[in-house]
Amino acid sequence: MTTTSTTPVVPVTPPQRRLKRRTTRAWVGPVLLMLPTIVVLAVFVYGLIGANLLTSFQDRHTRGPSEGWAGFENYRLLFADDTFIYSLRNLLFYTVTFLLGTLVLGFLWAWLLERGAKGESLFRAVYLFPMAVSFIASGVVWRWLLNNAEGERSSGLNRLFGDLGLDFLQNPWWTHERWGIIAIAVPAVWQLSGYVMALFLAGFRGIPEELREAARIDGASEWQLYRHVLFPQLSPVALSAIIIIGHMSLKVFDLIMAIAGQTNYTTQVPATQMWIEFTRGDYAKASAIGMVLLLIVAVLIVPYLVATYRQERRR
Amino acid sequence: MSTDVISAAPRAARVGGRSRGVARTARYALLLLFLLAVLIPAYVLLVTSFKGAGEASPSRAWQLPQEWQFDGWRRAWEALSPALGRTFAMVIPAAVLSAVLGSLNGFVLARWRFPGADIVFTLILFGMFIPYQGVMIPLVELMQTLSVPSGVPSLILLHVIYGLPITTLIFRNYYAAVPHELIEAARMDGAGMLRTYSSVILPISAPAFVVVLMWQFTSAWNDYLFALFFSNARNGPVTISLNFLASGQMQDYSASMAGALIASLPTLVVYILLGRYFVGGLMAGSVKG
Numbered sequence A: 001m002t003t004t005s006t007t008p009v010v011p012v013t014p015p016q017r018r019l020k021r022r023t024t025r026a027w028v029g030p031v032l033l034m035l036p037t038i039v040v041l042a043v044f045v046y047g048l049i050g051a052n053l054l055t056s057f058q059d060r061h062t063r064g065p066s067e068g069w070a071g072f073e074n075y076r077l078l079f080a081d082d083t084f085i086y087s088l089r090n091l092l093f094y095t096v097t098f099l100l101g102t103l104v105l106g107f108l109w110a111w112l113l114e115r116g117a118k119g120e121s122l123f124r125a126v127y128l129f130p131m132a133v134s135f136i137a138s139g140v141v142w143r144w145l146l147n148n149a150e151g152e153r154s155s156g157l158n159r160l161f162g163d164l165g166l167d168f169l170q171n172p173w174w175t176h177e178r179w180g181i182i183a184i185a186v187p188a189v190w191q192l193s194g195y196v197m198a199l200f201l202a203g204f205r206g207i208p209e210e211l212r213e214a215a216r217i218d219g220a221s222e223w224q225l226y227r228h229v230l231f232p233q234l235s236p237v238a239l240s241a242i243i244i245i246g247h248m249s250l251k252v253f254d255l256i257m258a259i260a261g262q263t264n265y266t267t268q269v270p271a272t273q274m275w276i277e278f279t280r281g282d283y284a285k286a287s288a289i290g291m292v293l294l295l296i297v298a299v300l301i302v303p304y305l306v307a308t309y310r311q312e313r314r315r
Numbered sequence B: 001m002s003t004d005v006i007s008a009a010p011r012a013a014r015v016g017g018r019s020r021g022v023a024r025t026a027r028y029a030l031l032l033l034f035l036l037a038v039l040i041p042a043y044v045l046l047v048t049s050f051k052g053a054g055e056a057s058p059s060r061a062w063q064l065p066q067e068w069q070f071d072g073w074r075r076a077w078e079a080l081s082p083a084l085g086r087t088f089a090m091v092i093p094a095a096v097l098s099a100v101l102g103s104l105n106g107f108v109l110a111r112w113r114f115p116g117a118d119i120v121f122t123l124i125l126f127g128m129f130i131p132y133q134g135v136m137i138p139l140v141e142l143m144q145t146l147s148v149p150s151g152v153p154s155l156i157l158l159h160v161i162y163g164l165p166i167t168t169l170i171f172r173n174y175y176a177a178v179p180h181e182l183i184e185a186a187r188m189d190g191a192g193m194l195r196t197y198s199s200v201i202l203p204i205s206a207p208a209f210v211v212v213l214m215w216q217f218t219s220a221w222n223d224y225l226f227a228l229f230f231s232n233a234r235n236g237p238v239t240i241s242l243n244f245l246a247s248g249q250m251q252d253y254s255a256s257m258a259g260a261l262i263a264s265l266p267t268l269v270v271y272i273l274l275g276r277y278f279v280g281g282l283m284a285g286s287v288k289g
Helices: A016-024 A026-055 A074-079 A082-113 A120-132 A135-145 A157-161 A180-206 A208-218 A222-233 A235-250 A256-259 A270-280 A281-315 B018-049 B071-111 B117-129 B136-145 B152-176 B180-188 B192-202 B206-222 B223-230 B236-245 B253-286
Strands: none
Touching: A016 A082, A016 A235, A026 A157, A026 A281, A026 B117, A026 B152, A026 B192, A074 A270, A074 A281, A074 B236, A082 A120, A082 A157, A082 A235, A082 A256, A082 A270, A082 A281, A120 A180, A120 B018, A120 B253, A135 A256, A135 A270, A135 B018, A135 B206, A135 B253, A157 A270, A157 B117, A180 A235, A180 A256, A208 A222, A208 B018, A222 A235, A222 B071, A222 B223, A235 B018, A235 B117, A235 B206, A256 A270, A270 A281, A270 B136, A281 B117, A281 B136, B018 B071, B018 B253, B071 B117, B071 B136, B071 B206, B117 B152, B136 B152, B136 B223, B152 B223, B206 B253, B223 B236
């Protein structure tokens, strides 16, 4: 991009004097204009991350002031805590399910709609509407749907399975100690698959028509066209979807609070544990959990940001 | 990036033989099946919200109400209406403020850059992805130090600040598509930065403003995390009141379901009216360039 003031796109040479004056002070205006944002984010993002890191190294397990430094002790205790390990494991299971579910469904829906269908806008709107709803509101209905009672007393989805003669599908949902967290991913997949569909659909429609034509002229079958020509074009979209859904997934909190509540063991994740430690007043432990969560997200996001930065610099 | 990429109608598929017909039928069958599956929770919400207390029996769980009652809706409205007002009072200023700031930032980053603009942009972008748990403890303390009142004022401030990265990104992507010639022409005429912004950029910004306002409206409306830390059931937004209503000791299903519908209505209306832009905004916020 050529917005540097010395390289006008229009091939007209401006008066030399004015150009020079503009170059020397060219950056003062834009910096001033962005200063509020830069300062505020420097404080509220980077400053607070620093402050949180410091808190996590302190002996501060009450609401009162710190009682000195603790080094890595808070982190050592955290990783020695079975519940925390369990909640990390839960987070992994949840994220894998959420990612696989939204990617598979979103891709499938986009593929089904890609060539245009009668009533396409209706399908699109219905698939997409759950993402306009808050996790708290959808949690209300999913708590009912994921009711763990089975057999005679069952309601929700278990009841539906029973009525349809699919009793073998009845399960304890989020109360299962090993797999319970995966039940929480079901509503998350319901909410975000439509979004991933919209991403893929935009990807499909962004592929130049010539590519399809060329493949058809070369005698490619419909499947070969998709497999070798169109699908590979969608990998940047898939990457975006993974970044967006992935970072949402690692922050899962609202859904668990709405469906299972903060005290339920089988659905513990770092975010719920952090909230519990905060309410207990254990600020050091809460900030250490926050730090771990931040690091996990950074592993996913920083490579993406570095790539964006390189791309930006080339502009 | 165009806001209606996905609504671009593709040309009709070529008319083909029998296998194509079978494939078509299968395609519609699948689409319809998924449609029904996605609508299941909506059905449950609606049906249950109209059921009276006498219909709590699990055996009738999936059936229509024997008698349509509005008690649940009345109880839900009583529980949520004060919070609904507060949520509007919080969401509207938050959305407007972060949109205005995002527009200025996006303009600078796309069209009036300064040395180091790319690193600043990348650092701003990081703020979009951070889990707020990673800053929450010092944030609570900072807000106490600044003595920002709990409830609506705190939440406006937080949604503006933490909304800046996404609004900046969307506007930046939108302005990056503005032809250079427009800006250069204004510069040739001697217009400064602010003049260029107000006379060239601002008049063509309406579509981006719609997207950003919707995006911020929806995410602030649906927020629960900040609300939990910075408000309570008496001064907080509707997500807090709804969760309070729904997680009471006595499971009042009809009121909770009616409440969930009431609490979702504003975002659903926005989404139904302006859904096309909404999707465009998602695109701009995710797929770059």
